[in-house]
Amino acid sequence: MANPKIRALVVDDSALYRKFVSSALCEIPGVEVVGTASNGRLALQKFETLKPDLITLDQEMPELDGLGLLREFSVRNIKVATIMISSATEAGAKTTNTALQLGAFDFVLKPVGLGPEDSRLKLTAEITPKIEAYVSTRRNRSPQACPVRRPASQASVDRRAKPVGATHHRPKIVGIGVSTGGPAALNKLLPQLPEDFPCPIVVVQHMPPNFTKSLADDLNRLSALEVMEAADGMVAKAGEVLIAPGGSQMRISKLGEKAIVQITDDPPERNCKPAVDYLFRSIANNYGDRSIGIVLTGMGDDGTEGCGLLKNKGARVLTQDEASCVVYGMPRCVFEAGYSDKVASLNDMPKQIMNAVRQGTYA
Numbered sequence: 001m002a003n004p005k006i007r008a009l010v011v012d013d014s015a016l017y018r019k020f021v022s023s024a025l026c027e028i029p030g031v032e033v034v035g036t037a038s039n040g041r042l043a044l045q046k047f048e049t050l051k052p053d054l055i056t057l058d059q060e061m062p063e064l065d066g067l068g069l070l071r072e073f074s075v076r077n078i079k080v081a082t083i084m085i086s087s088a089t090e091a092g093a094k095t096t097n098t099a100l101q102l103g104a105f106d107f108v109l110k111p112v113g114l115g116p117e118d119s120r121l122k123l124t125a126e127i128t129p130k131i132e133a134y135v136s137t138r139r140n141r142s143p144q145a146c147p148v149r150r151p152a153s154q155a156s157v158d159r160r161a162k163p164v165g166a167t168h169h170r171p172k173i174v175g176i177g178v179s180t181g182g183p184a185a186l187n188k189l190l191p192q193l194p195e196d197f198p199c200p201i202v203v204v205q206h207m208p209p210n211f212t213k214s215l216a217d218d219l220n221r222l223s224a225l226e227v228m229e230a231a232d233g234m235v236a237k238a239g240e241v242l243i244a245p246g247g248s249q250m251r252i253s254k255l256g257e258k259a260i261v262q263i264t265d266d267p268p269e270r271n272c273k274p275a276v277d278y279l280f281r282s283i284a285n286n287y288g289d290r291s292i293g294i295v296l297t298g299m300g301d302d303g304t305e306g307c308g309l310l311k312n313k314g315a316r317v318l319t320q321d322e323a324s325c326v327v328y329g330m331p332r333c334v335f336e337a338g339y340s341d342k343v344a345s346l347n348d349m350p351k352q353i354m355n356a357v358r359q360g361t362y363a
Helices: 015-026 040-050 066-075 090-101 116-138 182-192 211-222 276-290 304-312 330-336 349-359
Strands: 006-011 031-037 054-058 081-086 106-109 173-178 201-205 226-229 240-243 249-255 258-264 291-295 316-320 342-344
Touching (some): 006 040, 006 116, 040 054, 066 090, 106 116, 201 276, 211 226, 276 291, 276 304, 316 330, 316 349
Parallel strands (some): 173 201, 316 342
């Protein structure tokens, strides 16, 4: 029997964008647009009769805006996936990060300064992979098989990893890569790590400019660790979390015993900027087996090549399990490539990290 179509409700106060988004959704196999609404209040009314699986949601609307609608869903215990249509402004970034913390599935940027047809095409290109990821997740169907990508310098990875419980060198740096579902995952993970965390944590979260600064500020308010957006030339220190700025690449170099942040305008990798592979490659080259790579929820396979390099240098790699991921894409690809030493739920991840950095072992 064929899978039932995903029912989508488009909520936006702009008639033009309701048309753009509806058009994009109608082009995606397995998705049906069952209605539109011009504000959150009308969306609530239509939700009762239309019972959508998915809502695309504008930020700013009269009567009840996007955040207001998400809060109403939370109060009423309504479970529905939402994709925010966000503005690229600083205020838009703050609103979007709040929406992601409230449980929004993902977001896309609203095209600015383009003609109607260019805007429609750009919006379609941005939203299609997000919807497809949701459709796969909704149907409990893993994404397409991940290609096993090995760097040219790594013809084969030594798969004879030390067994769970074996002693390793204590790491001097921890790298985290994350994408779809990342803000909520980091919001759950980082506040559980103590203020005296013994080494720096560097993070790539796939986000555009402005958004990573807002994310860092939100996480800093919740965490004992000091969380900030990274800047070129910073020294990464124990007890700090540095998040790669959106729209730039971040790598780590060494100056004596210091970990130095370098922010570059190098090209995207795997269509990502910042890219996990770019960061992990620098960690592998500079810290080798004195490092840990962690890959959390996200679409695509960014991080797989970087984890292969880390493993080749003797580092440990942790990946999030499928059940606790919003999208089991990035960690799945690392696991299927044979690079994951330990698969852990998001709830168990802080314990695994602390065991690794303090005792040199996994639980």
